[in-house]
Amino acid sequence: MKKYSAFSLLRNAISYNQNWQTAWRKPAPQRRYDVVIVGGGGHGLATAYYLAKEHGVRNIAVLEKGWIGGGNTGRNTTIVRSNYLWTEASLLYEKSLKLWESLSQELNYNVMFSQRGVYNLGHSLQDMRDIKRRVGANRLNGIDAEVVTAAQIKQAIPLIDTSLTARYPILGASLQRRAGVARHDAVAWGFARAADAYGVDIIEQCEVTGINRVDGKVTGVETTRGAIDAPKIGVVVAGHASVLAEMAGLRLPIESHPLQAFVSEPLKPVLDTVVMSGAVHGYISQSDKGELVIGAGIDAYNGYGQRGSFQTIEHTMEAIVALFPVFSRVRMLRQWGGIVDVCPDACPIISKTPVGGLYFNCGWGTGGFKATPGSGWAFAHTIAQDRPHELNAAFDLQRFTSGALIDEHGAAAVAH
Amino acid sequence: MLLLRCPHCGERAETEFSYGGEAGIQRPPDPAGLSDAEWADYLFNRKNPRGAHAELWNHALGCRRWFIVQRDTVNYRISESHEL
Numbered sequence: 285m286k287k288y289s290a291f292s293l294l295r296n297a298i299s300y301n302q303n304w305q306t307a308w309r310k311p312a313p314q315r316r317y318d319v320v321i322v323g324g325g326g327h328g329l330a331t332a333y334y335l336a337k338e339h340g341v342r343n344i345a346v347l348e349k350g351w352i353g354g355g356n357t358g359r360n361t362t363i364v365r366s367n368y369l370w371t372e373a374s375l376l377y378e379k380s381l382k383l384w385e386s387l388s389q390e391l392n393y394n395v396m397f398s399q400r401g402v403y404n405l406g407h408s409l410q411d412m413r414d415i416k417r418r419v420g421a422n423r424l425n426g427i428d429a430e431v432v433t434a435a436q437i438k439q440a441i442p443l444i445d446t447s448l449t450a451r452y453p454i455l456g457a458s459l460q461r462r463a464g465v466a467r468h469d470a471v472a473w474g475f476a477r478a479a480d481a482y483g484v485d486i487i488e489q490c491e492v493t494g495i496n497r498v499d500g501k502v503t504g505v506e507t508t509r510g511a512i513d514a515p516k517i518g519v520v521v522a523g524h525a526s527v528l529a530e531m532a533g534l535r536l537p538i539e540s541h542p543l544q545a546f547v548s549e550p551l552k553p554v555l556d557t558v559v560m561s562g563a564v565h566g567y568i569s570q571s572d573k574g575e576l577v578i579g580a581g582i583d584a585y586n587g588y589g590q591r592g593s594f595q596t597i598e599h600t601m602e603a604i605v606a607l608f609p610v611f612s613r614v615r616m617l618r619q620w621g622g623i624v625d626v627c628p629d630a631c632p633i634i635s636k637t638p639v640g641g642l643y644f645n646c647g648w649g650t651g652g653f654k655a656t657p658g659s660g661w662a663f664a665h666t667i668a669q670d671r672p673h674e675l676n677a678a679f680d681l682q683r684f685t686s687g688a689l690i691d692e693h694g695a696a697a698v699a700h
Numbered sequence: 701m702l703l704l705r706c707p708h709c710g711e712r713a714e715t716e717f718s719y720g721g722e723a724g725i726q727r728p729p730d731p732a733g734l735s736d737a738e739w740a741d742y743l744f745n746r747k748n749p750r751g752a753h754a755e756l757w758n759h760a761l762g763c764r765r766w767f768i769v770q771r772d773t774v775n776y777r778i779s780e781s782h783e784l
Contacts, residue, residue, distance in 0.1 A: 526748035537744035
């Protein structure tokens, strides 16, 4: 891999940009790999990268049915934070946030990680009690968090309506200053390029249609581009986790729902931070292009259609306009849906399975993007060592049998 | 927005209904006799199919009765709805 630098920019400018190296190869699938990762989103590519870098596994394939980063990686609102309530969850997300902080340097690829802060608004006395509890829990775990008043919010975000006559009065918020946003496509491309440099085969347009097993152990996968043998298979396919699980005869505690988001027409800079509100089901930030990026809640029904219902859009827009009356005449440019895999306790599964050599990383629900590097890091450890790292041990599939759930429903800015 | 047909009230907009998830899950008659894994399977595991899905809906802002809808989870088309 040729490094990107100011010098390479100059050198390629002199040669009329005709000699840029391809960011990743397009190899044909080999007959056999040591590890096959199913799913070429951010999590899958990060898994392959950390498998190669941290664990010395070289013979890896990432199989993607469409194009890399074309699923939920490219369909989210790019918010990164780690202010979760429970210790297990907050340490996992904090590991991820720490990886984000040096990710551009590590990958030699600008993922445009911008630590512009995230406000989680409180609209009632109970919201404020919950916020104080969560901020206290975060600080005990060494995560930056603070409680801010409505006056402080108004000072930092002049456009927000903090009047007491507002439809959803704002009493205060939690603020995580190290949180922020990143460029979603760049995360997928950066991990793909860095993994490719370690020799990882990234195979697009290759859909897995079956998981082969002998005596309770995986032997490989059937794909639309032929059979591929592998003693270890890591499945990280977000909304389609249940479909892949069924191929291996497993049942998962997961339901897939459409989750919608929108961007507006580009505006001059008006919002330099991220505002989230669980009570009114909306979150908003402004992209570097000037578009307002707005996220909604999930649609109630199970769906794989990558589109949701209009009343969800209306509900979210009502909330955003109530918080920011000045946005009432902003027009929306695009709307899209992703398929999120929701777990009963709103926490992920990064786990071995009853099938030998088969590993699942799923259940991230509405909040997987922020975890991309940490998820890949922990999943790579689980696959390489055949046992979870202590950071993801609590996220075992077994927790649904033992009852040791990690109830994070309250930690998302949008109720799952 | 889905257009759901309540067996009692006819076709109504999705906003009148609340969703109840996978249909046909029977509560085990003797929970104490189950292993933890069997109980967890009843409690948490779901088919979550890509395609035909039998699901429960409640006409919350209408007759308030539960009924079963056969719906495709990819194109969202509803093939039938009938009483429990």
